[in-house]
C-alpha cells in the first residue's frame with residue numbers, strides 16, 4: 430500500500446470500527462473505481478455506487494469515495510453478491526466490479542491477509558453495469574398523510590378512499606398474496 434492508501438485505510442477502519450476482510454473488499458473496490466473512472470472523493474453526486482450487498486465493505490466505499498446514503502449516490506440493489514456498480518455522472522460511464530471466487534479453506538485471519546495483499550485487479554472482475562445509471566436524487570414535495578397527519582414524500586404516498594395515506598397507515602389490497 431502507498432502512504433496515501435494507508436491513510437485512507439486507517440480512516441476506513443476508524444469509521445467502520447474494526448479491520449476485517451469485508452472492509453478490505455470495499456476498500457479495494459473503491460480504489461479500483463477511482464482508477465477505472467478517474468474519480469476522487471465525491472462532495473456531491475459525481476460518482477454513484479450501486480452496492481449489491483449491505484455488508485462491511487460498503488463502509489469503506491462511503492469513506493473513500495464519498496458515496497453516501499444521504500447524498501443519494503449510494504444505492505442498494507441487494508443481490509447478496511460482493512459486487513458494486515460505479516458510475517460517473519459527467520458522462521454516464523459505469524463499471525461493475527465483481528469479487529472473484531477466493532481460495533477455499535482459509536481462516537478469517539488468513540483470508541484477511543490474503544485479500545490485503547491482492548491488487549484490486551486480482552480481486553475483481555470488471556463487468557458491464559447491471560442496470561442503467563439512476564436519475565439524480567430528486568427533491569420531492571411532501572404532503573400530509575390523511576390518517577396520521579405526518580408529512581410524507583409524494584412518491585411514498587398511496588391513495589385510500591381518494592385520500593393520501595402513508596405506508597404505515599395504508600391497507601394493502603393483495604388478494605393473491607403477491
Ligand SMILES: [Zn+2]
Nearest residue numbers: 449451452485
Ligand atoms: Zn467488518
Ligand SMILES: [Zn+2]
Nearest residue numbers: 574577595598
Ligand atoms: Zn400515516
